[in-house]
Amino acid sequence: MMRRYNVGYATVSKAVGSAWPEPRKVMPARRTRLDPFKLAVDAMLRADLDAPRKQRHTVTRIFHRLLDEYGAEGISYPMVRRYVKERRPQIRAAAGLGVDEAFVPQSHPPGMEAEVDFGDVKVRLGGELVTCYLFAFRLSFSGRSVHRVFASGGQEAFFEGHVHALRTLGGVPRGKVRYDNLKAAVAQVLGFTRHRVETARWTAFKSHYGLESFYCRPGLAGAHEKGGVEGQIGWYRRNHFVPVPEVASLTELNALVEQWDAGDDARRIGARPHTVGEAFALERELLAPLPEEEFETGLQLRPRVDRYGQVSVRMNRYSVPVRLVGRRVQVVLHASHLVVYDNGVEVARHERLTGKLRTRLELDHYLEALIRKPGALPGATALEQARAAGRFTPLHDAWWDAARAAHGEREGTRALIDVLLLGRAIGHEHLVTGLAAALRVGALTADAVALEARKAAQADDEAAEPAVDAAQAANVTFLAQWRLSHLPPDTRPLPSVAAYDQLLRRRAGGARREGESG
Template structure:
């Protein structure tokens, strides 16, 4: 076996173990010890330092210039078009690329890009497609597509993951905030769980950065990302990489067409949702309904074909694979952490400390040791900041002048967590107690959200504002009254049901006990007869104990 990374070694050991080889045979074949074999069989991911991220090419700043010259060649005489050598010389002379790019870099780029530009302009002859037959349970195709959704009123672009079985056409979809490696893994894991197994043959991919670290020449050989190698080994996936460019898209035309069909039939008009989780729940329902459709001129539906294919899929692994990626950032003085060029808030008490972050496709979870301390929806753009007002409340108590211009307060307003009722009560409290004390009272009210539902606290604020009660204790009391008056939809008295809206609000513990049919308190009332006897004896001897 050729020398490779430790992940490749683990993958080879696990593959041979599936064929029934014993541990001793695995040790002899791969030249490793018992501990290495045991570790490989226990987990597909070795405990090793992650490699540094791949840097960009030095040719990147000149790609648009080269593309422009190649497009000009479309209308130039055949014998007067740019060669790779001529393009290289012009870069050195006209764009000061001396010592930056090499001839080999330019030659490899032009060899691929020239044909792509001719295809894009319609100058290449039409390709002839060969009909294919796919065996049930063996092949699948995977790809990402862009979709636009309206998330909390804002139009954003997301990534639509699709895994399609080639035989039945059964497809599973998943939307995430990006097409990164986390979304790539989560899409696979979700699809395999829905399908109930893994294709036993090959799954077709293009050259996604989540899976492919680099393409070797013009062949189908690829240098895979280590985490992708471990993921494939965990599920037993056999990957087939398509050719780069338009030709590669034709090799997995099923999933390419499936994404377009799904986008046109389910995402038009643009869906409006409050979260990606809500949209993915709708997508799961749409995928089930799509089982009843027929593809092309097929005699059977997708669901009928899948019923034949499902028993032939390979079983799922017994243990899940962690699709998220761990980071260990340090909390800065603004109580924020930097993850993937974005910043997220954590509780202010964590300033200066190092935390653990598990990054998923659409959210991230922050841990202090094993305790979860924050959870955020993942930002979709770079250079953004997402903060939670609750993380800064203890600091704002000591700095009552900070809230009016705080970023956390503005984001809470935009998200609807800080309502106009909060603003009205805050203004009234500042007018009654002064700006500093009124703001401190507001912060105490905001702390109630940690223990009471949001709607309940807002109702308490409104009731306290109408009553002129401008203290946090009054808001807490009104919020709990609101909870007591609406906690039961239907109550029953003397065996007859009575709607709660017809019954008066519960205002005392005794009344609430009666409505809940708790046993009555039949203990006797306290008596003071013995004390009366003492008073009577004192009246009979008024001078007893007096001084002579």
């Protein structure tokens, strides 16, 4: 054997003694010039365990400290880099840091649990790139999710997202709903416990719908506790918001979101045996019923109207009728719009602005002031916004130019303001039709525009009326009768001449006195 394979006796003995070769002998590491300074490097890395994250040692800083403070002549930067790369994870692991955390698989009974979260998305809204907020409500068992995009992530959006989601799902989860520590729900986090001081409105909202909240640990440490909705928002953003959607309004965008949610029912999550829609069909029947009345999600405010006819709401300004200048009004702020009330009567409604320090004005709110100050109309900000929104059309400008040429600057502008006041009783489309008809014949008065606009409205009403058969048509004989049938009911009392009987008695008494004297 030794002669055949040309090996020594010791090799043959080892082969006969075991079929496995002996492990290769590990040679001791070769000494380097860094060895005397490794303890100093270890001390620096241990000090980083308690240091702020952005003020820890880099390899470059360690290298320069070794040169300046320890006189480490002859060492090189690659030498220090290799040692730090090997030694830093070992030191962190010895301190109990940087070790992969173990997770325990969870089962979610149907109809019991859900998760809620917000995520920001970029949207090109009306040609402008803005940041909006995507609300997601996800059932844990089926993975069925309901989404809604809002202009803000405030409490009103938080509530409206819940109302929309619960209405869409047709019920309320009977178990816990997992949340981050959102300001809309949590007023204070009590130490390192699960206890939270909730906001008063959120407590009322939960009681109304019968929700049971569960709050995750603050920060990234608690993100995995509602990992389903965390991953859902990322998946939704990548699949439906790439490329960036271009819409005219949030209403249009949310209509698309509802279509995307409906199409998600055919998706299969991971290796689950059922699709999202099939699992939700089982879960829907196990949800708790919705309350009969919905919760008022709007935030109620009491701002004062300034001298410009505007109210300030969340660092943006909105117009109201100028007759309310100096008075306090009630504003109900919703996630996508706001409504202004005066003594319980709605006086203004605006789409909510995105961003801050912006202004949204309605030209109709300033017409009473412009009647007295017609010279302020050409440069009015409300007029500029009405043009941009398409409410003040090129036909308005053409009629205005003709009216100023015929009546003068002041009276021509007043005639236009009278036309704009007609918009409170006549639809915008009919008013534009009336302007076009009056401009064609050179009728540059508000009365002419009103007449032509009412003709257009009457023609549309007649075209919209259902067709009648010959027997019904025969009953309508006179045009005057048709017009009288469209008049409102006369609720005035019948006329009486009782007050004039006193004059008759007085006159009769005077006649008798004249006869006696004769």
